[in-house]
Amino acid sequence: MTEFFINFPCFSIILALLASAVSTLLGKSAARRLTIIVCALIFCASLCTLYHVVCAGESVTYMMGHFPAPFGNEIRFGIFECIMAATFSLVMVLCVIGGAGSVIERIGGFRQNLYYIMADLALASLLALTYTNDIFTGYVFVEICTVAACGLLAARNSGKSISAAMRYMIFSLIGSGLLVLGIIFLYGITGHLLFPQLKESVASLWASGQYRIPLTAALCLLTIGPAIKSGLFPFHLWMPDTYSTALPGSAGILSGIISKGYIVFMMKLVFQVFGTEIFFESGISLIFLVFGICAMIFGSVGAIRAKSISRMNAYSSAAQIGYIYMGMGISAEIGMLAAALHIICHAVTKSAVFLSSGELIRVSGGKSDFFSLQGAGHRAKLAGVVFTVGAMSMVGIPLTMGFITKIYFARAGITADGMTLAVLLALAVSTVLNVVYFLKTMIRIYTPQKVGSQEHIVTGAPKGKMLAFSGLVLTVLNICLGLHCEPLVQLLRRGIEMI
Amino acid sequence: MIHNILHNYLFWVSMIIFVIGIFMLALDRNLIKKIIGLNIMDTAAYLFLGSLGYIQGLSAPIFTGKTMGQTGSELFINPIPSALVLTGIVVSVSVTALLLALTVRLYKKYNTLNLDEIIEAAGKEEDDD
Structure with missing residues (x-):
């Protein structure tokens, strides 16, 4: 049974991605129902995984594909990741249910199922950001999350909401640019992409005193990037326009969970790549x-x-x-x-x-x-x-x-x-x-x-x-x-x- | 110092291009120029990433009849950065496409590419949906 539980995080991400693909073929209300069912299923799966991890008392590293570390890709989940995944999926399902009325009222015809595609994609990327154990996969899903958030914002066909989406994208892409530069710095110094190997290299380099400045620069870039994307002062200027023009459901999703997804990813970087000592020392x-x-x-x-x-x-x-x-x-x-x-x-x-x-x-x-x-x-x-x-x-x-x-x-x-x-x-x-x-x-x-x-x-x-x-x-x-x-x-x- | 800079010239070149790109993305008011800035910024990042894996004198990591049976490390450059660059290009192409689509919509509505003018015009209008 344990063997079966450890597949749940991977299944959740794939399920959300599949739901977004299938939603393109469905009608508007079917797409909404599918999104609600999938989000609810993912919530249950996250709770099951949480229960399993709590019972096991240790985090699980799950190999994606057939290549073991350091070549393959991995996801890793402990109690923190499962709680965050459960929170994200619960808030997502409630925002989709609660925001459905305004979506029906204010988004015309076929665009409604596009809205739910974006909601599914946003959830898939949030789960991937929460579970991933690979820094470059994290970057790719950060970008998918940005695109999905932009889709949720621009769903209303008004000039105001499109210009707000544009501003959101510009701020967000500056953050992504800094994030990817930080990842490249870190890869250049250590030669690894998976968190455990990165942590080992970073710890030994920091202890030896080599590459202090590039490591600090990488840490700076990797934290400032998500900080800009989540809207930390003074980069919060896009927030008022964006949230005030978005639909209530979209604003709830964006403010409640998407901005938190970046923070969770950054917390994982701080804990699993740099370690808190380096974070506080730097x-x-x-x-x-x-x-x-x-x-x-x-x-x-x-x-x-x-x-x-x-x-x-x-x-x-x-x-x-x-x-x-x-x-x-x-x-x-x-x-x-x-x-x-x-x-x-x-x-x-x-x-x-x-x-x-x-x-x-x-x-x-x-x-x-x-x-x-x-x-x-x-x-x-x-x-x-x-x-x-x-x-x-x-x-x-x-x-x-x-x-x-x-x-x-x-x-x-x-x-x-x-x-x-x-x-x-x-x-x-x-x-x-x-x-x-x-x-x-x-x-x-x-x-x-x-x-x-x-x-x-x-x-x-x-x-x-x-x-x-x-x-x-x-x-x-x-x-x-x-x-x-x-x-x-x-x-x-x-x-x-x-x- | 000078020796270090010359030795890592690709790093410095890509950093300069990156800074040009990010300033263009952040400060230029023209939407098309912003998108060009985004692409300059991304290209600089990929140039840097690609240069990390490049080894002078070695070839692209493709096994052919001639190289079959030999180990890769003395023949080929490091393939991982190249693969990452490819992934990154896909990401930046899709983001560029999305931004261009938004720009087209904004241009049709407001007949300008200046972001300040667009925000000003959008601020005045009531919700029209």
């Missing part, structure tokens, strides 16, 4: 810490100044990405644990926030500015509740998962040498700023509309059921994890030790 961690703190503050300030709910959510995403990088910059154990927890927390929360804001905008006549949103929480009651719980989680109110991650960030901050004050201060300031903009929005959506003011016409058939399902699942998950997070924390702790 000073890159300090850059992460500083830019992460800047992102937390400037992202939140941008969110306060934003004139519409979707731009506010986008700036808020930039701030939350900052938390993750700050965690990675603090320490190898608890800092990374906090960052990994926040990846899950933000994936679950932000996708719910984007989906519910999409519904709030829809019942406000398609307008996303705060004035039009007045009373939206009464017009779409469930969306209002989902948004409120999501906002509470982003702020870090107890009973939600955001609270748990904030506690871990604070605990990590206490252990940070010399940076304790900065980290704790940044956490406090950023929390207050979060409260300001989320409270402002919540007061706005729950203020009843004045009698006789402009009537908001709700166009299109109600798409409530699917959205309600996704929103409820994400909200319940958020609260459950907020109430009882210890098992997940323990698993992630073991996963980070095993990585």
Whole structure:
């Protein structure tokens, strides 16, 4: 039976790729159903693999094809990888279900199944980024992920969304260029592409003191590339336009999981190629810490100044990405644990926030500015509740998962040498700023509309059921994890030790 | 120092081309020039990668009747970087095609290739779908 389980990660990637190919032949609703089924199957497969890895107590290296290392290609999965794969596939399936209404409403005819092809491709590339043990395969799937994300953005046939997709692509390709250069540097120095061999060579070269500068340059390029792609300050400028023009489902997928896919890949590089000692010795961690703190503050300030709910959510995403990088910059154990927890927390929360804001905008006549949103929480009651719980989680109110991650960030901050004050201060300031903009929005959506003011016409058939399902699942998950997070924390702790 | 630079001249040449490409991609406002910049950047990366595997005087790693039965290491250059370059070219071709497709759509809509003008025009319009 064990033999069978270890095939699941490889099958998941192939299944998602196959689904995207088959979707081209299907009609629009069949393509949607296929995507939902495949994502759900992959979620179950990830859980099975997780169970197997937890029972076995060690990570598994799986040979792709018939050539053993160092010539062949490999995938490798431990607890960390399986948890991330399960999170990605769960959020993907809920975003596809919840976003289906807006896709039907706003994407015409045959383009709908193109949308689901891109969703399948995005999931396949995210899984490959999570599981891969080969640096060049990682690069190829980073590019596939970028193309899929661009497809999800440009699916709406409006000038705004295409120009937003263009801007996203340009930022993203700069990141990819730096990433590939870093990979070539590393290959040039070590002559390997697989993570274990790379780690061995890098460790012995670093210990001998040879090639310090090229190795540091490679580490710099390999971390800055994904940082640009995931939108770390000051490279977050594409976010507001991109997320505000995307469909709610696409924005949830992009902000919730695609930007996290790059971070997970980078975490794997840091742990499995360079090792955390080199990462912290080289000073890159300090850059992460500083830019992460800047992102937390400037992202939140941008969110306060934003004139519409979707731009506010986008700036808020930039701030939350900052938390993750700050965690990675603090320490190898608890800092990374906090960052990994926040990846899950933000994936679950932000996708719910984007989906519910999409519904709030829809019942406000398609307008996303705060004035039009007045009373939206009464017009779409469930969306209002989902948004409120999501906002509470982003702020870090107890009973939600955001609270748990904030506690871990604070605990990590206490252990940070010399940076304790900065980290704790940044956490406090950023929390207050979060409260300001989320409270402002919540007061706005729950203020009843004045009698006789402009009537908001709700166009299109109600798409409530699917959205309600996704929103409820994400909200319940958020609260459950907020109430009882210890098992997940323990698993992630073991996963980070095993990585 | 000079000796090192001369010895690694392909590295320096490709770095200079890479920097030209990345600045063009990031700073030029014309979309077509941006795409050209992307390709210059990628080409520089592949030049560097290809040069890593090149060994002076040896041939391409293709077994023919003459070379059958001999081991590859004294006859051929390192084939792995060449294979990686091929993979990379496929990636950059597909990304270029996607960018060109988006550019065509934007040009048809706004009649300009200047990204600033496009963003300005797109900002003014309401959602039209």
